[in-house]
Amino acid sequence: MQYAVSTGADTGYNTVEVYLANTGRREVRFMGGVLDGQELPSLNSGALALLAKQFSIPLDGGSAPSIAMPLPPPDERVTWWQFQPSPVVPPGGTAVCQINFRGASSSARTLELRDDAGYPxxxxxxxxxxxxxxxxxxxxxxxxxxxxxxxxxxASVLESLKVNNRAIKPSAILRAARPGLPEVAVVPAPGGKAFGRGDPVLVELTFAGGAQRRAWIRAFTGIMLDAPRGWDRDKTLPVATRAAYSLDDDPAIAYLPFDVVCGDTRTGRFGAAAHVVADARLKAWRRRPERLYGVEFCTALYGSVWNIYAPIADAVFTKPYQLHWGSDPARFIESEEALIETAVSAAAPRPAVWVPERFKRERHVEGEELRVLAWTALACGVKGVRYHYWMNDLNDPFKDCPGLGEAMKAVNADIRRLAPLLGPLVPVDNRIDRAQRVKVYECWAGDAGVLLLVRNMDYRTDARADDGGRTPRFHATPARDIAITFDIPPWLEFRDAFDPLSGDKFCSRLDRRHVTVSVPQVNSMRLIWIKNGDQQTSFKSAMKPST
Structure with a gap:
């Protein structure tokens, strides 16, 4: 038993997670439960049943549900609850009973769960x-x-690790050069059998002193690249279009048809759709259990929304939209990054997917802004990009801004090529070098190596019209002769450093456990790939031969 990590201090709406392992030989079907002597709310009776009737929900990829007003009174104790992935647990399987408490959970409570055999x-x-x-x-x-x-x-030491109730010794523990940063356990799949998309995975960590932490997740490899066809969330674009933009043929993560943030804002109630979203997730999973399902968060965020909705599904979609909806268009990239980081943290350890801004007021997001934002989002830990520009025109979505479409094609092709690095990638640290006016993001591609993103902070932009991209508003002053000093983590055997996008090899100076990488020029951003010794990386290298 544990609580999900709270996003933000004192925001309430905390989710308790009760992990249930079926060690018997028969299937167990949970029928409900009693919280503090009262039945948990149901969609079949009581306040939540009345609430559910207010929603008209399409599960075929169509438009978002409509909500009939006024809403009935909420359940005073529980915002939502569910069994993840299902109340039916096969022999040897695991389920998680999740209960999200309305408001703050400030005192102990009693819970009784019942199965179909009547066992409490x-x-x-x-x-x-x-x-x-x-x-x-x-x-x-x-x-x-x-x-x-x-x-x-x-500073607690990891003592043991289990995957799907099976003890596994990590092949390595990756630690940073500086104390206080996260560690990474490299774990071979049990029995050497590869996990497939959507497979259930229970990860259990035990630390010195007895503290434990668990996560029930669904397997997902690589980076998802997707775009809906117009307003139809789950319709497939023509094969030629998907190929031209390097989009997935069958996207691994679908989002549930709810705009939960705007819906709550319009109804004036936190968590108005929460239990209905949980019910829709279960129905969608039963239809296609190999897919992951996510909840989308638009820009109209409120403090406790992450705690209410992020734990419900397999993933989070974040739509920061800071160029036209943020408070400062001149620094909207920083605002976008901050909301992406919040989404990744709220979803953790499940994947987060970034949705670039689709709106056009005076202008679209420009191609170079998209490039900077996409690589920043990946360095922050997102595992997918889902474009919504197809609402513009089904046949020619970028006829009023052709440079944006070309940038999407280039960015997606690079992401696809570097997927062997980006799939395992985890963010570790970032820092701003004010003297050189760059920001450096340190990410680990598992134990294969370290990817550094160097972002030029000396830029200007605004939200004014740009004549369809022909007179861009984004301008970065090139940073020249940049020296990036990197503390080599103990697990990394440094050989060289190069840009995996351009293939340019960088001059490096090694001093014990520090390396200084000389970068001749950074326009808006550059990548630095530092491979771990002789580890094989399967991405197609753009590295140029030495001259």
Whole structure:
């Protein structure tokens, strides 16, 4: 039993997670439960049943549900609850009973769960406290045969690890050169059998002193690249269009048809759609259990929305939209980055997907802004990009801004080529070098090496019209002769450094466990790839031969 990590201090709406392992020989079907002597709310009766009737929900990829007003009174105790992935647990399987408490959970509570055989399971639920240890990411090698479990443990030592109730010794523990940063356990798949898309995975960590942390997730490798066809969320674009933009043929993550943030804002109620979203997730999973399902968060955020909705599904879609909806268009990239980081943290250790701004007021996001934002989002830990520009024109979505379409093609092609690095990638640290006016993001591609993003902070932009991209508003002053000093982590055997996009090799100076990489010029951004010794990386290198 544990609580999900709270996003933000004192925002309430905390989710307790009760992990249930079926060690018997028969299927167990949970029928409901009793919280503090009262039945948990149901969609079949009571306040939530009345609420559910207010929603008209399409699950075929069509438009978002409509909400009939006024809403009935809420359940005073529970915003939503569910069994993840299902109340039916096969022999040897695991489920998680999740209960999201309305408001703050400030006192202990009693819970009794019942199965179809009438067996009760009685528990005492402690009051909420923010977990000290947490699993911050679980990523995968492209072939599904390795897991990379990133965790933050505040100096606690990892003592043991289990995957799907099977004890596994990590092949390595990756630690940073500086104390206080997250660590990564490199974990071979049990029995050497590759995980497939959507496979259930239970990860359990035990730390010195007995503290434990668990995560129930669905397997997902690589980076998802997707775009809906117009307003139809789940309709497939023509094969030639998807190929031209390097989009997935069958996207791994679908989002549930709810705009939860705007819906709550319009109804004036936190968590108005929460239990209905949980019910829709279960129905969607039963239809296609190999897919992951995500909840989308638009820009109209409120403080406790992450705690309410992020734990419900397999993934999070974030739509920051900071160029036209943020408070400062001149620094909208920084605002976008901050919201992406929040989304990745709220989803952790499940994947987050970034949705670039689709709106055009005076102008679209420009091609170079898209490039900077996409690589910044990946460095922050997102595992997919989902474009919504197709609402503009089904046949020619960029006729009023052709440069944006060309930038999408180039960015997606690069992401696709570097997927063996980006799939396992976890963010570790970032820092601003004010003297050189750059920001450096340190990410680990599992144990294959380190990817650094160097972003030029000396730029200007605004939201004014740009004549369809022909007179761009984004301008970066090239940073020349940049020296990036990097503390080599103990696990990394440094050989050389190069830009995996251009193939340019950088001059490097090694001084014990520090290396200084000389970058002749940074326009808006550059990548630096530092391979770990002789480790084989399967991406197609653009590295140029030495002259």
């Amino acid at each position: 399971l009685s528990l005492t639920l402690p009051r909420f406290s923010q977990p000290r240890e947490r699993i911050t990411a679980v990523t995968w090698s492209l072939d599904g045969k390795k897991l990379y479990v990133q965790y933050a443990a505040q």
